[in-house]
Amino acid sequence: MNELLQRVDPKQRWLLPEREVELLVLRPSRDIGRMAALYESKLPRALRHLVRGLGTRRGSGSDLLSYLLFVPDFLRDLIALGEQDAKAAGAIFAAGYLGLHPPDFAAGTVAIAFGLAASSIFPALMMGIFNKNMNREGAIVGMLVGLISTLIYIFWFKGWFFIPGTEMAANTVDNWFMGISPEAFGAVGAGLNFLSAYIVSKVTSAPPEHIQHLVEDIRVPKSAGVAAEH
DSSP states (O other), X not given: OHHXXXXXXXXXXXXXXXXXXXXXXXXXXXXXXXXXXXXXXXXXXXXXXXXXXXTTTSTHHHHHHHHHOOOHHHHHHHHXXXXXXXXXXXXXXHHHHHHHSOOHHHHHHHHHHHHHHHHHHHHHHHHHHHOTTOOHHHHHHHHHHHHHHHHHHHHHHHOGGGOTTOOSSOSSTTTSGGGOOGGGTHHHHHHHHHHHHHHXXXXXXXXXXXXXXXXXXHHSOGGGHHHHHO
């Protein structure tokens, strides 16, 4: 039918009630003919000689054998193969659908994860490299302040530990602090992290001298000393 419709002038094809049928071919992940050939020896001798005479050991002949073979072990392998391929196909279709139509929570979850990282780890790494006076106390306090403030803001609108019904305010622009959504609050948390870490490092003892030299060596490698002087 599809071939007949393809021969019709496309401009006239819409006048016909028939429509082309889109074909979806599903093939097993393993060659069933080769699977059947493994169990040929379990056939009765007379039947085995008969199917060999039909060429079951060559090319399409093994496919013929798969239609004639009803050995229990072969059938069990076929059922197991069908279950395996069905699961794989389901996972592929689900992944493809979610890739084309990503759910809202996926983007939100990724944004929250990056926000938590930005509010806790990123400032500590930056200050550890570019501020040789940053000490352990300042880094710990900064990370805690950034992480806790970001988590509280997220839980305030998303629900405590994301449990439905536990949110403290509606997750709307009118309730957000300065219009900042929970997914974007990580930048504010990072700023609080920088500020609190800097203050604490100023009122506590400086890092040991060798640690400061280590940070300085990381910032300006020895081989770059000549370039740094310029």
